[in-house]
Amino acid sequence: MEFALLSVFIPTFFFVSLTPGMCMTLAMTMGMTIGVKRALWMMLGELIGVGLVAALAAAGVAALLLNYPNFFLAFKLLGGAYLAYIGVQMWRSKGKMAIQLDQEKTEASRRELALQGFVTAIANPKGWAFFVALLPPFLNPEQALASQLVTLISVILTLEFMCLLIYASGGRTLRTLLMQSSNVRAMNRFSGSLMVGVGAWLGFGS
Secondary structure, X not given: OOHHHHHHHHHHHHHHHHOOOHHHHHHHHHHHHOOHHHHHHHHHHHHHHHHHHHHHHHOOHHHHHHOOHHHHHHHHHHHHHHHHHHXXXXXXXXXXXXXXXXXXXXXXXXXXXXXHHHHHHHXXXXXXXXXXXXXXXXXXXXOOHXXXXXXXXXXXXXXXXHHHHHHHHHHHHHHHHHHHHOOHHHHHHHHHHHHHHHHHHHHHOO
């Protein structure tokens, strides 16, 4: 891929990724409740989802799916309900994502964390529409599509990961500030409200 195209693509996608959205809000929430290190598993699932969406968008599948909104409607509602349920559990200081009030703590598995990230990434129609609009101008029909996609998706995932780390680190810092009051319940309610917001955003956002 030509350097000139990459020099435009990299800052464009970085600033888009850095814009607050569902995945970044989820990263911040996970940074607050389980820490950046364990949130890496959520990020892994999210990056797999983003890579899949980007590849399918480039292949033209996304354009087809966006013409059949009932598919997305069902998936969005299910995904949103799933995240909202977790948020309610966190608000009640229950569940594996909440900061526990007692000493016994049951942590979410790596698989559960990765699933949250994956569902959030692939159930967002705005993400599909964005890649449908963004990728074609940077693809040269006279060159091998596979090699171009490998380059672009590698750049996309690298920038996305950087932004997820920024938000998760911000959540960890916010947790440090809020936990100075030792009010764990309030911290859980704040984090749970964010998670419910992500679920509602996913389920009912356009």
